[in-house]
Amino acid sequence: MSQTATQTTRSYTPPEGVSARKISPRLDVHTGLPSTWCPGCGHGSVSQILCDLVTELDLAEQTILAVGVGCGSSIPAQMEVHSVLSPHGRASDTATGVSRMIPDKVVVQYSGDGDACGIGLAGLMHACNRRENFIVIIYNNNAYGMTGGQMGPTTTKEVPTTTFQGGRDEEVMGYPMDIIKTLAHFPGVVYAGRCALTSGVRYREASRMIRRAFEIHLAGVKGMKVIDCLGNCNVNWKGGGVTFTPESSNQFIEDNIMQYFQMGELTVPEGYPPIRVR
Amino acid sequence: MSEKPFAPQIGKPTMGAHAMGIGAMVAGLDYFAGYPITPQTELLEYVAEALPEHGGVFQQLGDEISSIMAVFGAAACGKRAMTASVGPGLTLMIDGLTHAAGAETPLVLGALTRAHVGVSGGLYPAQSDIRMLRGLGNGDYQLPLYAPSTVTETVQLTAEAFDVADLYSIPAIVCIDGKMANMIETLEPFEVPKRDLPDKNWTLDRPLSERRAVVGAARTPELDTMICYEIQQKLERMRAMETRYETYMCDDAEFVVVAYGIMGRIAKEAVRRAREEGIKVGLFRPITLFPFPESELGDLAANAREVLAVEINFGQVLTDVRLAVAGQCPVQFFGQPALAIPAGAVLEAIRQMAAGQKVEPRGFFDVHPTAFHLAHTHPPARRQMLDQLAAERGREDAQAMLDNVLGIRKNTVIPEIGR
Numbered sequence: 275m276s277q278t279a280t281q282t283t284r285s286y287t288p289p290e291g292v293s294a295r296k297i298s299p300r301l302d303v304h305t306g307l308p309s310t311w312c313p314g315c316g317h318g319s320v321s322q323i324l325c326d327l328v329t330e331l332d333l334a335e336q337t338i339l340a341v342g343v344g345c346g347s348s349i350p351a352q353m354e355v356h357s358v359l360s361p362h363g364r365a366s367d368t369a370t371g372v373s374r375m376i377p378d379k380v381v382v383q384y385s386g387d388g389d390a391c392g393i394g395l396a397g398l399m400h401a402c403n404r405r406e407n408f409i410v411i412i413y414n415n416n417a418y419g420m421t422g423g424q425m426g427p428t429t430t431k432e433v434p435t436t437t438f439q440g441g442r443d444e445e446v447m448g449y450p451m452d453i454i455k456t457l458a459h460f461p462g463v464v465y466a467g468r469c470a471l472t473s474g475v476r477y478r479e480a481s482r483m484i485r486r487a488f489e490i491h492l493a494g495v496k497g498m499k500v501i502d503c504l505g506n507c508n509v510n511w512k513g514g515g516v517t518f519t520p521e522s523s524n525q526f527i528e529d530n531i532m533q534y535f536q537m538g539e540l541t542v543p544e545g546y547p548p549i550r551v552r
Numbered sequence: 553m554s555e556k557p558f559a560p561q562i563g564k565p566t567m568g569a570h571a572m573g574i575g576a577m578v579a580g581l582d583y584f585a586g587y588p589i590t591p592q593t594e595l596l597e598y599v600a601e602a603l604p605e606h607g608g609v610f611q612q613l614g615d616e617i618s619s620i621m622a623v624f625g626a627a628a629c630g631k632r633a634m635t636a637s638v639g640p641g642l643t644l645m646i647d648g649l650t651h652a653a654g655a656e657t658p659l660v661l662g663a664l665t666r667a668h669v670g671v672s673g674g675l676y677p678a679q680s681d682i683r684m685l686r687g688l689g690n691g692d693y694q695l696p697l698y699a700p701s702t703v704t705e706t707v708q709l710t711a712e713a714f715d716v717a718d719l720y721s722i723p724a725i726v727c728i729d730g731k732m733a734n735m736i737e738t739l740e741p742f743e744v745p746k747r748d749l750p751d752k753n754w755t756l757d758r759p760l761s762e763r764r765a766v767v768g769a770a771r772t773p774e775l776d777t778m779i780c781y782e783i784q785q786k787l788e789r790m791r792a793m794e795t796r797y798e799t800y801m802c803d804d805a806e807f808v809v810v811a812y813g814i815m816g817r818i819a820k821e822a823v824r825r826a827r828e829e830g831i832k833v834g835l836f837r838p839i840t841l842f843p844f845p846e847s848e849l850g851d852l853a854a855n856a857r858e859v860l861a862v863e864i865n866f867g868q869v870l871t872d873v874r875l876a877v878a879g880q881c882p883v884q885f886f887g888q889p890a891l892a893i894p895a896g897a898v899l900e901a902i903r904q905m906a907a908g909q910k911v912e913p914r915g916f917f918d919v920h921p922t923a924f925h926l927a928h929t930h931p932p933a934r935r936q937m938l939d940q941l942a943a944e945r946g947r948e949d950a951q952a953m954l955d956n957v958l959g960i961r962k963n964t965v966i967p968e969i970g971r
Contacts, residue, residue, distance in 0.1 A: 358767040370611070371583065374626065
């Protein structure tokens with residue numbers, strides 16, 4: 275994977291207003307490989323935000339991705355940084371071991387909502403409880419995308435999944451989990467917030483929020499920085515024959531999913547001005 | 553590597569569970585994560601004290617899965633990392649073990665085994681997890697599995713396991729049973745052979761400009777298939793290079809006893825006593841259960857009249873023994889599900905084998921002669937137990953035995969047999 279990636283690294287144009295001196299000596303952390311994600315999927319947006327951020331802050335040497343299992347595990351194919359893949363739900367534990375052994379690096383856990391809030395919830399909560407020192411980015415698309423759109427712990431009532439085609443059956447499956455609300459109260463969590471990837475404005479909010487998590491981490495504030503990114507799964511929200519386009523799925527998040535989840539920052543360390551979200 | 557050099561205290565009475573920790577410290581342990589479970593807690597407590605003193609990190613995580621995955625993360629940074637657990641915890645740890653094997657990441661797992669299926673009631677020592685430690689969850693692979701039989705050997709093999717793990721870039725397991733874990737013996741001088749270890753150029757702590765590290769399953773079918781071949785090549789190399797065993801009085805042996813771990817040392821005593829009686833018997837003790845010393849045992853079996861496998865289980869290494877013997881002579885089995893088999897019982901089995909008889913299996917009342925636990929449990933179980941006891945020893949004998957054992961419950965009424 276990595277060898278092919280090195281060969282195909284493409285040239286990089288820095289974002290406007292960024293000094294060329296600040297660019298990583300590797301010029302571009304994006305591997306230039308074609309993305310394996312579906313068209314319109316927000317995983318591509320998050321990986322773009324991370325690529326830009328890591329390049330801009332010159333963090334390619336410091337960043338280590340700890341990736342769980344799900345669609346998000348393709349991110350090492352997009353980012354030319356050290357990566358470690360763990361089994362489904364164990365990214366928090368692997369990140370614990372990595373960040374304890376090489377504490378001067380920026381360890382970023384990248385997980386889906388099933389990986390972080392389903393099978394890996396215990397590991398993530400214990401990591402927060404232990405005040406581990408790494409960044410967690412959850413791509414929350416309200417479904418198990420890789421396996422074809424089954425219902426997950428964060429799935430809201432209206433999302434048509436293949437296992438609950440008429441939407442989440444609250445009698446049997448209860449209610450969607452707000453992971454940020456859950457984790458924001460842990461003393462070990464220093465930054466917790468939720469963003470979305472449904473529009474250009476939201477994208478900028480998301481990149482500001484992820485950047486803030488990195489800034490807090492680089493400033494030496496010890497503790498967990500958790501960000502939940504709401505995004506679509508326009509291909510696999512298909513229960514009951516419902517079809518979505520990327521645009522309609524993004525609108526669906528705005529109209530339906532957001533009423534269940536509080537947007538914006540819930541926990542911010544002192545001295546950091548709040549990031550305004552719509 | 554740890555900051556302060558660690559020196560083991562030779563000549564000090566040392567507990568088996570501590571021995572694993574000492575071995576790890578000798579090897580330069582950097583990271584240990586674990587979750588308490590009997591009888592591993594003594595090891596946990598030992599490492600919790602010793603490791604931070606020498607610059608390492610000790611963590612107690614949420615469960616066994618978290619522990620082994622954090623150890624995997626530390627190992628991915630090129631550090632020497634270890635965890636340890638017992639039966640039910642090992643079951644959980646296999647989740648991470650198969651991943652670490654697929655990711656070709658070196659780490660060490662201490663396996664302390666106890667008896668019973670599911671959650672254990674008695675926490676008795678046994679060797680009942682050997683099959684699990686060789687089966688190891690999903691995927692076609694095996695891991696080096698050491699079964700030391702003394703406290704000193706536990707220290708030495710644990711230290712060596714780190715080198716073997718690094719050399720083959722694969723997890724390694726050191727397995728002792730609950731009896732060994734709680735046993736205290738004098739730590740004898742030992743030596744860990746020096747090996748040429750490969751440079752870990754694939755780890756996360758190296759500079760990115762040198763080489764990009766991607767630790768973990770390859771996630772492309774072709775690379776995953778390639779890793780399967782790589783693992784098999786490693787196993788072949790290990791079979792050639794890492795096989796270990798001990799023989800005792802095997803030169804002219806007509807009968808061979810095969811036993812490992814705690815049973816290895818007990819069987820040695822039984823063999824010694826049998827030799828005094830004039831029975832030409834020897835002991836073959838596999839030190840590595842994988843790779844199993846197959847051809848060596850096969851050579852012994854070629855000149856033997858019979859082979860007896862002794863285990864604290866119902867024959868989990870027996871399959872390997874049979875494959876090694878390959879029909880050259882009959883193989884008998886002698887085992888029980890829990891608690892170490894006394895040397896006297898092994899001697900009796902050797903006598904039976906030497907007399908050309910079938911070795912009598914150990915039954916429930918051989919393991920629990922009075923079974924007083926059952927007498928306190930619910931009535932149907934108690935009645936069944938009494939029926940059985942009375943049928944074996946006569947009703948009066950059973951009555952006397954229970955009167956003796958159940959001193960605290962004098963008014964226990966023994967029901968009529970067969971009622």
